[in-house]
Structures are given as C-alpha cells and as structure tokens.
Amino acid sequence: AQSVSQHNHHVILSEAASLELGCNYSYGGTVNLFWYVQYPGQHLQLLLKYFSGDPLVKGIKGFEAEFIKSKFSFNLRKPSVQWSDTAEYFCAVIRSGGYQKVTFGIGTKLQVIP
Amino acid sequence: SAVISQKPSRDICQRGTSLTIQCQVDSQVTMMFWYRQQPGQSLTLIATANQGSEATYESGFVIDKFPISRPNLTFSTLTVSNMSPEDSSIYLCSVGTGGMNTEAFFGQGTRLTVV
Secondary structure (H helix, E strand, O other), rough: EEEEEEEEOOEEOOOOOEEEOOEEEEEOOOOEEEEEOOOOOOOOOEEEEEEOOOOOEEEEHEEEEEEEEOOEEEEEEEEOHHHOOEEEEEEEEEEEOOOOOOOEEEOOOEEOOO | OOEEEHHHHOEEEOOOOEEEEEEEOOOOOOOEEEEOOOOOOOOEEEEEEEOOOOEOOOOOOOOOOOOEEEEEEEEEEEOOOOOOOOHHHEEEEEOOOOOOOOOOOEOOOOOEEEE
C-alpha cells in the first residue's frame, strides 16, 4: 500500500518569506501526485497536480511543486508567502490507473505572520 | 471533472442518534469514496462504494457503524450510527476520474458535531 510523509507539521513564516513543504511517498508503481489546501473553516481545494511530463508543475495562487522521481518526493514551494496563505496543506497520492483511493499525508499547518 | 453536492453541510446531533449524509454527483461514476477528517487531523478513507455491491471498508471502520448505500451511479449515502462525541468530524464524499491520470474530486464536506 502507498503512504505519504509530510515532514513539517507546523510552519511559521513571515510575509514575503519563501516556502518549501516536503512530501515523500512510498509506492513502487506509477502515482499521480497532488497538493490540497484547506483554509480555516473551509473545505478542501486542489492547489496543483502532477500526472506526467514536466516535473515542475504550477498551481493556483503562485504555488508550484517539483516531482523528483528518484527521491519519491513532491515538494511544494512558493517564493513569497502572504498572510492569506495561512492554511493547512495536504500532500496526496493516487495510484495511477483505475479508480484508486487517495492517500493523504498528515498535513502541514502554515501560519504566515504579517 | 465532477461536481459533487453533499447534504447537509453541517449538523449538530445528540449522542446515540444517527445521521445520514447524502452525496450527489453530476455524472455517472463507478466508484465513490467516503473520507473522515477528525479535528486537527488528516483525511482517512472510510470505505469505497460501488454501485450494485456492498461497500468495502478500511481497517478500523465497520458497516454497522457506517452503513453506506449506493443505489445508482450518481448517488450515495453514508450513515453515522449511534453517534458519540468521538464521531465529531468532517465527512467528505469523493469520486475519481479513473484511468492513468486518476484524479479525485471532493464534495464540500459535512461538518458533524455530536453533543
């Protein structure tokens, strides 16, 4: 079975600082990779996704992620965070092919200080 | 893509009662998934629901506690039975696109508080 590890459980940054959230997965086959965001009191939203091709994917709100196959990693980055980025971020994987379930990481709470 | 409607969006229930959550999809889908997000935690899969067969439950979840119906290809319900405060969570319905570029779509969730 696949699993997802998120290294930073709680991150505090000042506005304009750069962000990188780590995500590693374990599964020997082909996976599709996702980052979701959940703003306080709101529902889950998709930030970005990776299926194949260019390993650097861009998502909404200036976020990007890089898939490094050799490291089984899919780290999320943003060059300059804003107070409005305060939220919880979940890395997730789906095994490619079929109607597979989503395996989520434990989540990273990001707090951006104005 | 798929548009998923979940009802109710939130509820406050008395312990010992049951709540049925409805999930309606705007297109026919083979499999539907139910997830739980306990306060401050990540999302955990409860069960997978196929039309015309019994749901498949993940370890730690049982049918008596979380009965699921899947009467057709666009609709499913999850019942949280004999509720206790520990059942206070967000419950989400999800569907997948299938194929190599499998992607999941989520409903807006049902925020359940058991008092």
